[in-house]
Amino acid sequence: DTEVTQTPKHLVxxxxxxxxxxxxxxxxxxxxxxxxxxxxxxxxxxFVYSYEKLSINESVPSRFSPxxxxxxxxxxxxxxxxxxxxxxxxxxxxxxAPETQYFGPGTRLLVL
Amino acid sequence: xxxxxxxxxxxxxxxxxxxxxxxTYSDSASNYFPWYKQELGKRPQxxxxxxxxxxxxxxxxIAVTLNKTAxxxxxxxxxxxxxxxxxxxxxxxxxNQFYFxxxxxxxxxx
Numbered sequence: 001d002t003e004v005t006q007t008p009k010h011l012v013x014x015x016x017x018x019x020x021x022x023x024x025x026x027x028x029x030x031x032x033x034x035x036x037x038x039x040x041x042x043x044x045x046x047f048v049y050s051y052e053k054l055s056i057n058e059s060v061p062s063r064f065s066p067x068x069x070x071x072x073x074x075x076x077x078x079x080x081x082x083x084x085x086x087x088x089x090x091x092x093x094x095x096x097a098p099e100t101q102y103f104g105p106g107t108r109l110l111v112l
Numbered sequence: 113x114x115x116x117x118x119x120x121x122x123x124x125x126x127x128x129x130x131x132x133x134x135x136t137y138s139d140s141a142s143n144y145f146p147w148y149k150q151e152l153g154k155r156p157q158x159x160x161x162x163x164x165x166x167x168x169x170x171x172x173x174i175a176v177t178l179n180k181t182a183x184x185x186x187x188x189x190x191x192x193x194x195x196x197x198x199x200x201x202x203x204x205x206x207x208n209q210f211y212f213x214x215x216x217x218x219x220x221x222x
Contacts, residue, residue, distance in 0.1 A: 098207070101146075101158075
């Protein structure tokens with residue numbers, strides 16, 4: 001399996017909702033990432049997990065909460081989001097640096 | 113951290129012509145430079161990469177060159193085809209953190 005998968009593909013949520021994004025890879029990669037991408041902009045790094053431990057948090061607001069239950073799974077818990085958080089959320093995985101990052105298809109999030 | 117600049121932001125070429133996209137980086141410790149292609153509504157996909165111990169790498173119609181002294185690297189696409197139309201992102205690294213350029217929207221005109 002050479003793919004990174006993400007669910008759901010689309011998500012609409014209100015500002016008071018709690019939801020979670022899920023990411024899975026079965027390539028044996030030990031690093032996993034969350035990116036946020038706005039339209040016509042590059043992916044913007046949010047979090048990095050190495051060996052299931054959070055190694056980098058790029059000053060992301062606490063309404064985004066990452067979790068890495070095991071080496072294959074990565075979650076992003078969302079709570080009290082703002083409309084400006086609407087974006088494409090991409091998950092990626094790689095062997096440890098510096099190696100190619102493989103991206104999932106993303107979750108397109110709309111916050112109303 | 114790393115700062116990656118990318119030019120041009122948009123590029124239109126006739127089918128069959130060549131396209132060149134250039135990036136500069138700031139962190140002299142960066143040692144891995146991937147290029148990603150992102151089609152509309154799709155995920156970024158790696159098309160080619162280069163490490164700092166190599167000056168040039170080629171894969172069919174795609175090549176990347178790296179000048180470590182000047183801290184810049186370039187993507188070259190020859191014999192462009194309409195399916196090459198997409199947004200291309202370069203990236204530089206600090207460890208396993210990638211810093212992406214701002215992207216180049218390439219349009220290949222049939």
